[in-house]
Amino acid sequence: MAATVVVNIVVGPLVKIVLEKASNYLLDKYKVMKGMEEQHEILKRRLPAILDVIADAEQAAAHRAGAAAWLQAIKKVTYQANEVFDEFKYEALRRKAKKEGHYKELGFSVVKLFPTHNRFIFRxxxxxxxxxxxxxxxxxxxxxxxxxxxxxQPLVSSQLRQKDHVMSDPKKITSRSRGKHKEKLVDMLVGQANNADLTVVPIVGMGGLGKTTLAQLVYNEPAIKKHFNLTLWVSPKKKKKKKKKKKKNDATSKNNLQKLVSGQRYLLVLDDVWERKDDIWEKLKACLQHGGRGSAVLTTTRDGGVAKTMGTVEAYNLTAVEDEFIKEIIETSAFSRFQNEEERPAGLVNMVGEFVKRCVGSPLAATALGTVLHTKTSEEEWKDVLSRNMFCTEETGILPILKLSYNDLPPHMKQCFSFCAMFPKGYRIDVDKLIRLWIAHGFIIQEKQVCLETIGKQIFNELVSRSFFQDVKQVHEIEKKLNMTGHVIPELHAKSMILCMMLHFL
Known part of the structure; x- marks a missing residue:
C-alpha cells in the first residue's frame, strides 16, 4: 500500500546517481565532453543545489500540488540526464578499450564503416x-x-549497526496481546465438530491491527492441530486480467481440490482477502463442502463486504490492541540499544504515552513508529516527530505513520523501497534477486570494506523492521520449513499449491 503512495515523489536518489555519473573521472580522462565543457560544469553545479533541498521538496509534495508537479518535472529531466551520461560513460569506456588494445577483443573492429564512433558526429x-x-x-x-x-540526511550505516545490538521482536508482544482472541476463535472452530455444513469465520479489522498474526496463532495452536486432520494456509493474490483458461484446467483444479479435502476434517486459512467475488467464492465453496464434518475456513479481510459474502457465522471484529501493549512495542523498538530499562532516558520515556495515542491500537503502526524513534536520541528530535501530522483514522488507516517512517529513510533507501512497487501485492520476493536488482540499478552506495550484497541485506532488514515488508518466511510453520535455500519463500507447500491453482483458474 505504501509503495503506491510514495513512489511518485522519490527523486533525490535519482539526482544523486546522475551527479555521480556526471562527476566520473573517465569523462575528463578520455575527453568525451570536449566542446560541451560549459554545459557539463553548469550541471555539476546545479545537481548539488537540487540535492540540498530535495528532501524538503519530497515532504512538501505530500500536501503541495505545485511541489509535486515540480518533482515530477525534475524526475523527467533527471531520467533524461541519466540516459545521456550513460552514453558518455559508454563512449569513455570504448575509448579506454581502444587505447589499451582491447578493441578487437570486444568486436569493435567490425563496425569501422559505421559513423557511430566518429568523434565529430558523437559530439x-x-x-x-x-x-x-x-x-x-x-x-x-x-x-x-x-x-x-x-x-x-541521517547517517545510514551507523543506524544499521546500532540496531544490531539488541532488537526484541515486537511480534511476540502482539501475540501476547491477542491471547484472549485466540482462545475465543479456537473454541469457536473446535466447537463446530458436529456441524455437517462448512463453517466460515471471517476476521475483520483495519490494516495493521494484527489479523494475520491472530490467524497464525490460531493456526499453530496445538488444539487446532490435534482437532483437524488437515490444515492449509493460502494467501490469495490479487487477480490480474488474463485470457480465459481452458475449461479443462478448471475441471482439473476442482477435481484436485475435492480429492484433497474429501472426507477430511480440515481448517483452511485464507489470509488477506480483498476482492468481493461472489461467483468465485461460490465455486470454491462448492469444492470445499466435500470435506468431513466439522471442517472450517478462517479468513482475514479489511472489507466488511467480503466478510458478509463469505461468512457463515457472525464476523469476528478485531478490536484495537490495549495501550499497555502498544507502549511496550514502541519502547522495545525505540530503546533497543539499551540493555536495561534503567538506562533509558527518563525524558524520552515520559513522552512515549503521546506516541501511543497516535497509533490507535495498531501494533504495526507502533512497530514502525518505534523504529523511527530508535534513530532519535534527544527530546528535541522526539518533539519534532510529535509535531508532524501522523494521526491514524479509520479512513487513512496507519498510512500517516508509514509515510513518516518512509520520510525518515535516507534517499537511497527510499529508492530501493520505491523500486519494489513493480511487484504486485502479495508477491513473494526472492531477497537475493531483489538485492542484485538494486545493485544493477545503482541504488546501493558503496562503503569501504563492505560488499554491496551485505549493504543490500542491511537495507532490506531495515525496511522490514520499519514494517514496509512482511517477512513472509515467518508467516507460518509450513513455510518456515521450506525456507532453507536463502530465499524468502521459494515455493508453496504442495497442498497449498492445489488451492492456489483453484483460486487462479476460477
Missing part, C-alpha cells in the same frame, strides 16, 4: 541532448520560488 549528437537538459533552468528558478530548505 554534435550528444551536445544537442545535453543542451536540452541544461535549458531546463526554469526548474531551478521554481525551486528557489518554493523556498525549499536544506535538510541534514
Amino acid at each position: 554534435n549528437r550528444m551536445g544537442r541532448k545535453l543542451r536540452k537538459i541544461v535549458r531546463a533552468d526554469v526548474l531551478v528558478t521554481e525551486m528557489n520560488a518554493f523556498g525549499f530548505k536544506y535538510q541534514q
Whole structure:
C-alpha cells in the first residue's frame, strides 16, 4: 500500500546517481565532453543545489500540488540526464578499450564503416541532448520560488549497526496481546465438530491491527492441530486480467481440490482477502463442502463486504490492541540499544504515552513508529516527530505513520523501497534477486570494506523492521520449513499449491 503512495515523489536518489555519473573521472580522462565543457560544469553545479533541498521538496509534495508537479518535472529531466551520461560513460569506456588494445577483443573492429564512433558526429549528437537538459533552468528558478530548505540526511550505516545490538521482536508482544482472541476463535472452530455444513469465520479489522498474526496463532495452536486432520494456509493474490483458461484446467483444479479435502476434517486459512467475488467464492465453496464434518475456513479481510459474502457465522471484529501493549512495542523498538530499562532516558520515556495515542491500537503502526524513534536520541528530535501530522483514522488507516517512517529513510533507501512497487501485492520476493536488482540499478552506495550484497541485506532488514515488508518466511510453520535455500519463500507447500491453482483458474 505504501509503495503506491510514495513512489511518485522519490527523486533525490535519482539526482544523486546522475551527479555521480556526471562527476566520473573517465569523462575528463578520455575527453568525451570536449566542446560541451560549459554545459557539463553548469550541471555539476546545479545537481548539488537540487540535492540540498530535495528532501524538503519530497515532504512538501505530500500536501503541495505545485511541489509535486515540480518533482515530477525534475524526475523527467533527471531520467533524461541519466540516459545521456550513460552514453558518455559508454563512449569513455570504448575509448579506454581502444587505447589499451582491447578493441578487437570486444568486436569493435567490425563496425569501422559505421559513423557511430566518429568523434565529430558523437559530439554534435550528444551536445544537442545535453543542451536540452541544461535549458531546463526554469526548474531551478521554481525551486528557489518554493523556498525549499536544506535538510541534514541521517547517517545510514551507523543506524544499521546500532540496531544490531539488541532488537526484541515486537511480534511476540502482539501475540501476547491477542491471547484472549485466540482462545475465543479456537473454541469457536473446535466447537463446530458436529456441524455437517462448512463453517466460515471471517476476521475483520483495519490494516495493521494484527489479523494475520491472530490467524497464525490460531493456526499453530496445538488444539487446532490435534482437532483437524488437515490444515492449509493460502494467501490469495490479487487477480490480474488474463485470457480465459481452458475449461479443462478448471475441471482439473476442482477435481484436485475435492480429492484433497474429501472426507477430511480440515481448517483452511485464507489470509488477506480483498476482492468481493461472489461467483468465485461460490465455486470454491462448492469444492470445499466435500470435506468431513466439522471442517472450517478462517479468513482475514479489511472489507466488511467480503466478510458478509463469505461468512457463515457472525464476523469476528478485531478490536484495537490495549495501550499497555502498544507502549511496550514502541519502547522495545525505540530503546533497543539499551540493555536495561534503567538506562533509558527518563525524558524520552515520559513522552512515549503521546506516541501511543497516535497509533490507535495498531501494533504495526507502533512497530514502525518505534523504529523511527530508535534513530532519535534527544527530546528535541522526539518533539519534532510529535509535531508532524501522523494521526491514524479509520479512513487513512496507519498510512500517516508509514509515510513518516518512509520520510525518515535516507534517499537511497527510499529508492530501493520505491523500486519494489513493480511487484504486485502479495508477491513473494526472492531477497537475493531483489538485492542484485538494486545493485544493477545503482541504488546501493558503496562503503569501504563492505560488499554491496551485505549493504543490500542491511537495507532490506531495515525496511522490514520499519514494517514496509512482511517477512513472509515467518508467516507460518509450513513455510518456515521450506525456507532453507536463502530465499524468502521459494515455493508453496504442495497442498497449498492445489488451492492456489483453484483460486487462479476460477
